[in-house]
Amino acid sequence: MNLKELAQKLGLSPTTVSRALNGYPEVNETTRERVLAAAKRHNYRPNTRAIRLATGRAMAIGHVIPVAAKHEMVNPVFADFIAGAGETYARFGHDMVLSVVPDDDDARIYRDLHARGTVDGFIVHAPHLNDPRIALLTEIGLPFVVHGRATGATLPYSWLDVNNRRSFQRATEFLLDLGHRRIALVNGLEFMDFAVRRRTGYLDALAARGVTADPGLMHAGEMTELGGHRAACAMLDAADPPTAFLVSSIISGFGVRRAIEERGLRPGRDVSIIIHDDDLSYMKNGDDVPIYTATRSSVREAGRLAAEMLMAIIANPASAPLQRLLEADLIIGQTTGPAPHGTPRNRN
Amino acid sequence: MNLKELAQKLGLSPTTVSRALNGYPEVNETTRERVLAAAKRHNYRPNTRAIRLATGRAMAIGHVIPVAAKHEMVNPVFADFIAGAGETYARFGHDMVLSVVPDDDDARIYRDLHARGTVDGFIVHAPHLNDPRIALLTEIGLPFVVHGRATGATLPYSWLDVNNRRSFQRATEFLLDLGHRRIALVNGLEFMDFAVRRRTGYLDALAARGVTADPGLMHAGEMTELGGHRAACAMLDAADPPTAFLVSSIISGFGVRRAIEERGLRPGRDVSIIIHDDDLSYMKNGDDVPIYTATRSSVREAGRLAAEMLMAIIANPASAPLQRLLEADLIIGQTTGPAPHGTPRNRN
DNA sequence: AATCAAGTTCAAACCGCTTTGGACGGCTCA
DNA sequence: TGAGCCGTCCAAAGCGGTTTGAACTTGATT
DSSP states (O other), rough: OOHHHHHHHHHHHHHHHHHTEEEEEEEHHHHHHHHHHHHTTTTTOOOOOHHHHHOOOOEEEEEEEEEEETOOOTTTTHHHHHHHHHHHHHHTOOOOEEEEEEOOOOOHHHHHHHTTTOSSEEESSBBBTOOOOHHHHHHOOOEEEEESOOOTTOOOOEEEOOOOHHHHHHHHHHHTTTTTTOOOEOOTTBBBHHHHHHHHHHEEEEEEEEOOGGGGGEEEEEHHHHHHHHHHHHHHHSSSSSSSSEESSSHHHHHHHHHHHTTOOOTTTTTTTEEOOOOOTSSSSSSSSSSSEEEOOOHHHHHHHHHHHHHHHHHHSSOOOOOEEOOOOEEOSSSSOOOOOOOOGOOO | OOOOHHHHHHTTTTHHHHHHHHHHHOOHHHHHHHHHHHHTTOOOOOHHHHHHHHHOOOEEEEEOOOOOOOOOOOOTTTHHOOOOHHHHHHTTTEEEEEEEEEEEEEHHHHHHHTTTOOSSEEEEOOBBBTTTTOOOOOOOOOOEESSSTTTTTOOOEEEEEEEEHHHHHHHHHHHHHHOOOOOOEOOTTBHHHHHHHHHHHHHHHHHTTTOOOOOOGGEEOOOOOHHHHHHHHHHHSSSOOSHHHEESOOHHHHHHHHHHTTTTBTTEEEEEEEEEEOOTTTSOOOOOSSSEEEEEEOOOHHHHHHHHHHHHHHTTTSSOEEEEEEEEEEEOOOEEEEEEEOOOGGGG
8 A cells, every 4th residue: 555545545646645644734634634544544654765765864873883803792782772772763763774894894884874875874883092983974974973982083073971980980989988909990992982981080089099000900801701700810810919890891790700709709798899880681780789889871771862862963963963971870789898908818 | 976977977878877787788898897987986876765666675674673571671692693694684785674672562563664665574583482473474474584483383484593402402411411410490481482492402301311300490580690690599599409500591600600609619510500602792601611511502693594594585585484403512611510429518 | 682680778667755836716805 | 806815735846766668780691
């Protein structure tokens, strides 16, 4: 059932039917109702392909998912971010088009998606320091919103980010307040923007209390269980091990915990852990009471909001870039406690 | 730059240019080269919207991602499956359209996506027992491939699945061979098809050795860290606790491990664990030597293959349903060992 | 020299919508 | 009474490709 057929059945022109369905004012209310009723009765759905060609709008948003070419790793927060963004798109009648691309070859895809008219805008995932995509997309000219920020970008752009610096600063202060002085940072890869900001927050907090940072207690790497485990093992087995860990993800947090427990130590008593918790739906940090003490910020909510920002920009492309900074909560769980005195290794 | 402009620049008709670009035989090879060169030089990309309208094909595949309405949970394997499928689509020039939908409202989305002509086919995720989507999609008439199977479906349909029954049977046999008799099953929700098949495999293996299954050692629930932890705690604290766990996911496996370690027991020595490992990129089960003994099957590869099957069906819609059963590997890690004799709780 | 086929190119229709630019009738107002 | 306006509707022209059917060259065949 297409527009022409529907119009024929109603004895109206396609023009009028189209206008009736799209809420234009120049159509009699009684005929509009007649049209609406007939459309529903015949289960009429306008053909997206035709709408897109006629209007020149794709009614779709592109998400170019970078897959680390080296390890083929997909960012684990991606599924929940998508779920959030999807909710917004559904409300606005947009589709979500996903391209999964090795992260060294994404420029081609952005260009292509634009030139072929497949999408009206982009969400940019996982920005790096000096991320070249900002300049690229500005040149391309389609609206885009970055999930995160790209330190070093000179052009203005729209973004939604968590205050990573502040949240890791607060977490570090919290550990310092508990008496910890040997605080380890198990971070993500530090060409990622968020990871740099977290380290800055951590260092700022240490400096403010006059605690000198120990390079041996700072690790940057992939946020996997294995990565967390390996980093924690090395630190725990070294001389003067940390009494607390600040970990950039719940997944590497599991690795850190495993390392701690393998050594007969107990999280929260012998060694404290604070993780950053993206509130992933399949990786909840406890229900009523959190497992880990954590800085928490829902990545799903971020997806919802970033998509809303993009919808706003598309509706009003001339407006100035939108920017939004979310604060993470610091939630207390069962993995932090006062720094042990004496040699923690003997308290087991 | 569109087709008409390009044709004008070349002094040719749009017809000829279109045919030259699309490889039709009735065009002179020298003009074809001229066209190809001009297209490249002017960076011509045909407008997808126009192609779609003209050809009547969407050149896109729909993935309707069910989000558990109750807990808003997104299946954690989804990201890697998508990454695999995306590779295939890229090769075939198709887009991937994602809809994230509460799992009680997906019928409407499938119908809509079809009626509006947004996609040419579907991948069906996470099939249940007697999944109504099989009948729905058969009625709709678009090609589809199910990732998994739906026990109870009467209509023929295309699917790609892992031999879940067999792999859990083998894993159970392996534990029995190690002397374990109290083997716990920490399964996924058992309205999910894969979960039922895994339980069947487990029960078959026990029965074949004359071991009676203990309902107290069988748990079905969401495959989260918390879920695994809670299930394992209950079993370990009960009288006559299990000496081995068979766990449906690496994530719940982390919870099981946590429960074990909290009790001062050591995985692989005091209690054995076998997980099912989907080989998720952000959740690797070790690199050189696996952490967990596991039944392993790459969900990313499954995504690649399922998408290939769908491409084949779309190319040849009249063909009989395609079906493919993958075998999982049983890989030995560090979490299995001979059943302890005596009371394992005292061996700590 | 006329016929035919193959090779090459093009004009125009079409896909299913939106949107522009009237058309038409009835009403108000001068 | 005629001009102007408003409310309502429609024909037709896009949108940017693909595809049908025909035309025009050439060269070979008869």
